[in-house]
Amino acid sequence: MSMDLRIKIGNKILPNPVGVASGTFGYGGEYEKLIDLAKLGAIYTKAVTLEPREGNEIPRIVETPSGILNSIGLANVGVTRFLSEKLPALAKLPCAVVANVAGATEAEYMAVVERLESAAQLWGYEINVSCPNVKHGGMAFGTDPQQIERLTKKIRALTKRPLIVKCTPNVTDITVIAKAAEAGGADAVSCINTLVGMVIDTAAKRPVLPAGTGGLSGPAVRPVGVAMTYRVSRAVSIPVIGIGGIMTADDAIQYLLAGASAVQVGTGTFVDPSIPVKVLEGIVEYCKIEKIASIKELHSRFSQP
Amino acid sequence: MKQFSATIRGNYPLSTGFFELEFTWDKAAPLPEPGRFFTVRVSDNTIPLLRRPFAFSAFDGNEGTASMIFQKRGHGTGLLSAKHKGDTLDIIGPLGQPFPMPDKGKKALLVAGGIGLGPIAFLAQTLRKEKIPVSMVFGCRTASLIPSGDSLAASGTVICTDDGSRGFKGTAGDYLKSIERSVGSGTVVYACGPQPMLKTCHEFAGRRGCACFVSVEQIMACGVGACMGCAVKSAGGGYKRACTEGPVFNSRELQW
Ligand SMILES: Cc1cc2nc3c(=O)[nH]c(=O)nc-3n(C[C@H](O)[C@H](O)[C@H](O)COP(=O)(O)OP(=O)(O)OC[C@H]3O[C@@H](n4cnc5c(N)ncnc54)[C@H](O)[C@@H]3O)c2cc1C
Numbered sequence: 001m002s003m004d005l006r007i008k009i010g011n012k013i014l015p016n017p018v019g020v021a022s023g024t025f026g027y028g029g030e031y032e033k034l035i036d037l038a039k040l041g042a043i044y045t046k047a048v049t050l051e052p053r054e055g056n057e058i059p060r061i062v063e064t065p066s067g068i069l070n071s072i073g074l075a076n077v078g079v080t081r082f083l084s085e086k087l088p089a090l091a092k093l094p095c096a097v098v099a100n101v102a103g104a105t106e107a108e109y110m111a112v113v114e115r116l117e118s119a120a121q122l123w124g125y126e127i128n129v130s131c132p133n134v135k136h137g138g139m140a141f142g143t144d145p146q147q148i149e150r151l152t153k154k155i156r157a158l159t160k161r162p163l164i165v166k167c168t169p170n171v172t173d174i175t176v177i178a179k180a181a182e183a184g185g186a187d188a189v190s191c192i193n194t195l196v197g198m199v200i201d202t203a204a205k206r207p208v209l210p211a212g213t214g215g216l217s218g219p220a221v222r223p224v225g226v227a228m229t230y231r232v233s234r235a236v237s238i239p240v241i242g243i244g245g246i247m248t249a250d251d252a253i254q255y256l257l258a259g260a261s262a263v264q265v266g267t268g269t270f271v272d273p274s275i276p277v278k279v280l281e282g283i284v285e286y287c288k289i290e291k292i293a294s295i296k297e298l299h300s301r302f303s304q305p
Numbered sequence: 306m307k308q309f310s311a312t313i314r315g316n317y318p319l320s321t322g323f324f325e326l327e328f329t330w331d332k333a334a335p336l337p338e339p340g341r342f343f344t345v346r347v348s349d350n351t352i353p354l355l356r357r358p359f360a361f362s363a364f365d366g367n368e369g370t371a372s373m374i375f376q377k378r379g380h381g382t383g384l385l386s387a388k389h390k391g392d393t394l395d396i397i398g399p400l401g402q403p404f405p406m407p408d409k410g411k412k413a414l415l416v417a418g419g420i421g422l423g424p425i426a427f428l429a430q431t432l433r434k435e436k437i438p439v440s441m442v443f444g445c446r447t448a449s450l451i452p453s454g455d456s457l458a459a460s461g462t463v464i465c466t467d468d469g470s471r472g473f474k475g476t477a478g479d480y481l482k483s484i485e486r487s488v489g490s491g492t493v494v495y496a497c498g499p500q501p502m503l504k505t506c507h508e509f510a511g512r513r514g515c516a517c518f519v520s521v522e523q524i525m526a527c528g529v530g531a532c533m534g535c536a537v538k539s540a541g542g543g544y545k546r547a548c549t550e551g552p553v554f555n556s557r558e559l560q561w
């Protein structure tokens with residue numbers, strides 16, 4: 001019995017459930033010499049904004065126990081160069097190319113999506129309403145359910161493509177955010193983005209990152225991501241994409257059992273670029289041994305606490 | 306670039322806290338060049354998590370081995386210092402841009418500080434093979450920190466120690482000032498070491514009208530240009546990625 005790896009999101013199908021997370025995979029080409037990109041289910045691009053952004057002050061990364069704290073600040077080439085320089089190479093791949101969209105205002109998000117609609121090769125959108133690293137940025141949207149619902153509705157009106165809303169974990173109740181996205185017409189929600197954290201240099205008596213705080217990712221956040229995926233999966237009826245600290249197939253299977261229909265590998269790719277493909281192979285192996293034929297069946301095998 | 310599993314051929318202590326690690330270089334991977342670097346996953350555990358970047362200090366085509374000189378600084382380099390002959394290393398490389406060769410007829414002035422020795426020694430070796438005149442300066446705090454001091458001295462390297470315990474008393478930058486008049490536009494400066502030393506070299510080269518190439522250090526997450534984590538400030542405003550546009554830059558491209 002072979003497993004059906006396909007996942008339906010909105011009006012399209014992901015070839016398999018393992019994608020690479022936004023901001024950790026550039027625009028795809030950077031990792032081309034190291035892994036077979038054709039094996040990925042989806043590539044979620046670095047956030048795309050209307051204008052190019054230089055990003056935050058340096059240093060931008062500091063390591064923490066089993067994690068990293070980043071303050072990249074949506075550094076990206078902007079939508080014009082994304083379309084002319086980055087997308088053509090990406091579009092040749094058989095995997096889904098999902099543009100991660102960010103903005104400082106509702107109008108900016110909409111302008112980016114309008115521009116991206118012209119690119120036939122794009123599979124869909126992941127709306128980043130949850131970056132903790134931009135002041136007056138996505139986070140303001142990301143924590144207010146009314147704004148999320150309104151923004152999602154407005155973007156929904158612009159596109160028929162799969163629309164994924166990426167939720168921040170930096171709220172009291174992530175299910176409220178996910179439900180707002182669903183009410184606005186999202187086809188799926190992805191969770192989690194990074195958790196706000198701080199590392200202090202005790203010799204200098206100030207935070208290591210000039211921005212003060214940064215976003216925590218990596219294995220340290222995995223149990224938080226699994227718990228939030230579990231709760232969100234029960235709160236909405238659209239597919240959930242699980243993200244956070246995935247290093248092995250077992251980590252990914254935890255997300256799938258918790259209710260995720262697909263997963264994304266982020267920081268793990270930095271540590272070993274072969275992880276996303278190994279995760280996919282491990283999921284297939286597990287399902288073979290467990291005689292599981294689809295992700296839906298995997299969900300049904302989970303023993304609810 | 307290629308990811309492969311290398312076998313350690315030797316891990317030799319050079320001086321207090323400094324080691325030279327020699328490992329097999331995959332035949333299918335592009336050849337190491339001076340200034341380029343590689344990343345190592347130092348442990349299978351999640352602490353430390355990120356791969357660590359290191360510059361090549363040598364490449365032996367006949368043996369098929371590459372080397373690096375490293376200093377034990379924290380957890381990752383501590384684990385590396387405890388590795389033995391026969392252990393394997395998860396390597397990705399070569400990465401980044403190499404030191405460019407000097408234009409025809411020019412001399413090279415090489416300046417290394419501390420852990421900058423590896424790439425500068427590799428560059429010296431490569432330039433000498435090409436019969437390009439090389440003078441080299443190495444600076445560190447004190448005599449006990451000089452990696453393989455005798456072979457350095459034998460190669461004609463000027464050794465500088467902050468405390469004067471060996472060679473010239475003062476920093477490599479102080480030494481440059483002492484020879485300032487003898488250096489002109491026929492010289493290309495190459496430098497790798499601490500930021501203040503690089504700045505001194507950049508200013509020195511500016512005063513003497515010579516080109517200056519520096520290799521910079523920045524914390525890296527991906528090492529391949531994907532994360533924007535390794536940004537350094539560029540002269541024209543904005544940032545450049547140390548792992549992709551660098552780590553070697555014409556010093557005029559950077560903001561000092
Ligand atoms: C392109 C490049 C080439 C390098 N070449 C060499 C080399 O040839 N020999 C050598 O000994 N070292 C080299 N380094 C520095 C080396 O990567 C760090 O010393 C190492 O990562 C420290 O790891 P750790 O776990 O031991 O230290 P940690 O405990 O992580 O940190 C100890 C100290 O090292 C600094 N550090 C940590 N990671 C990096 C990093 N990626 N880059 C710079 N500083 C860092 C920290 O800020 C801290 O001050 C190079 C760095 C870069 C970016």
Ligand SMILES: Cc1cc2nc3c(=O)[nH]c(=O)nc-3n(C[C@H](O)[C@H](O)[C@H](O)COP(=O)(O)O)c2cc1C
Pocket residue numbers: 021022023024046047070072074100128131166192193194216217218219221243244245246264265266267268526532534
């Ligand atoms: C360096 C870095 C940059 C990131 N940039 C973005 C981004 O541009 N947009 C976004 O939605 N998420 C971004 N993220 C969040 C990741 O996509 C992911 O949600 C998070 O890192 C948790 O997954 P992980 O633990 O597997 O890395 C970034 C994460 C990192 C580490």
Ligand code: FES
Pocket residue numbers: 524525526527528529530531532533534535536546547548549
């Ligand atoms: S280390 Fe990721 S872009 Fe340079």
